[in-house]
Amino acid sequence: xxIAARVNQTKYDVxxxxxxxxxxxxxxxxxxxxxxxxxxxxIRIILPWSPVPVTGQTFxxxxxxxxxxxxxxxxxxxIYAGLxxxxxxxxxxxxxxxxxxxxxxxxxxVGFVLAAVFLGYFTDKYVRSRxxxxxxxLMLFANFVLIYVPGLLQLGLWLNLxxxxxxxxxxxLSMGAVPFIAGxxxxxxxxxxxxxxxxxxxxxxxxxxxxxxxxxxxx
Numbered sequence: 001x002x003i004a005a006r007v008n009q010t011k012y013d014v015x016x017x018x019x020x021x022x023x024x025x026x027x028x029x030x031x032x033x034x035x036x037x038x039x040x041x042x043i044r045i046i047l048p049w050s051p052v053p054v055t056g057q058t059f060x061x062x063x064x065x066x067x068x069x070x071x072x073x074x075x076x077x078x079i080y081a082g083l084x085x086x087x088x089x090x091x092x093x094x095x096x097x098x099x100x101x102x103x104x105x106x107x108x109x110v111g112f113v114l115a116a117v118f119l120g121y122f123t124d125k126y127v128r129s130r131x132x133x134x135x136x137x138l139m140l141f142a143n144f145v146l147i148y149v150p151g152l153l154q155l156g157l158w159l160n161l162x163x164x165x166x167x168x169x170x171x172x173l174s175m176g177a178v179p180f181i182a183g184x185x186x187x188x189x190x191x192x193x194x195x196x197x198x199x200x201x202x203x204x205x206x207x208x209x210x211x212x213x214x215x216x217x218x219x
Contacts, residue, residue, distance in 0.1 A: 008200065008201070008202075011198060011199065011200040012200040012202050012204060015199065015200050015204045016204040016205075018067075018068065018069070019069065019124070019204055019205045026068070026072045027072075027075075029068055029072065029076075030068060030072045030073075030075045030076035030079055031076070031079060032076075033060070033064050033067065033068060033073070033076035033077075034076045034077070034079040034080040034083070034090075035090070036060055037057055037060040037061065037064070037076070037077065037080045037090075037112075038080060038084070038088075038090025038091070039090075040055075040056040040057055040059060040060045041055055041056065041057045041060075041090065041091060041092050042056075042092060042093070042094070043055060043056035044056070044092045044093075054179070054180055054183050055092065056187075057112070058112075058143060058147065058184060058187055059187045059190065059191055061077060061112045061115055061116055061147070062115065062119065062139050062142065062143065062187065062188060062191040062192075062195075063191050063194065063195065064076050064077055064116040064119075064120070065115070065116040065117060065118065065119035065120030065121070065123060066119055066120065066123045066135075066191075066195045066198075066199065067198075068116075068120060069120045069123065069124045070116075070117050070118075070119075070120030070121040070123075070124055071117070071120070072120070073116035073117065073119065073120035074113050074114075074116045074117035074120060076116065077112040077113040077115075077116045078113050080109075080112070081101060081109045081110070081112065081113060083096075084096045084097075084100060084101070084109075085097065085098045085100065085101040086098075103158060103162075104154070104155050104158045104159070105151070105154075105155075106154050106158075107150040107151040107152065107153055107154025107155060108147055108148075108150070108151035108154075110150045110151075110154075111146050111147030111148070111149070111150045111151050112147060114142075114146040114147070114150070115142035115143065115146045115147050118138070118141075118142050118146055119138055119139065119142055122134075122138055123195075123199065124205060124207070125207060125208060126207055126208060126209050127201060127202070127203055127207050127209050127210065128209050130195065130196065130199040130200070130201060131196060132192055132193060132195075132196040135192040135195045135196055136188060136189065136192035139188040139191055139192050139195075140185070140188050143184050143187075143188055144181075144184070148176075148177055151176060152172055152173070152176050152177060155172065155175065155176045156172050159172075
């Protein structure tokens with residue numbers, strides 16, 4: 001067996017293994033991914049014109065569903081959000097507390113769970129989703145719709161109700177979206193490349209497009 005065949009077989013074996021794990025073992029993996037997200041969350045760049053920082057969290061979020069599947073990828077981010085709100089110090093600056101979820105960034109944290117479930121669903125359901133082009137498209141949608149929409153909604157509410165500073169939609173975008181677009185696109189490209197490299201191109205759980213991958217010429 002040549003090197004490429006061994007690598008492909010290993011990827012298949014790993015994903016098949018994680019799909020067939022018992023619930024307690026899947027929970028351990030979910031907690032591990034939550035810890036990784038908390039670690040990556042410490043990478044943060046504060047912008048003077050916005051209460052929402054640039055962080056490395058979304059990189060881990062985009063990969064959580066791919067690596068753990070829809071339910072357990074989503075569970076890992078729910079654990080991250082829930083325990084962080086309860087006081088586990090793994091938000092930025094090794095901090096925790098309900099204020100992080102109820103504050104200006106809380107909507108983005110909710111979006112993390114939605115994004116992980118969404119990406120995990122497609123990874124487990126469709127072999128075709130594991131191509132670079134397909135995965136990039138899915139990750140961009142997850143980032144700019146499933147994370148940004150709840151994030152901007154809560155940011156707007158927080159500015160209005162807590163700070164007493166109602167803002168226009170254009171201003172809201174300039175604070176909570178526009179500054180982060182380039183960085184998020186870069187993270188999506190990198191995450192999609194990693195997902196393309198680590199996911200098997202064979203069905204490991206009866207995917208609906210099983211056996212059709214060889215006929216698609218998508219990188």
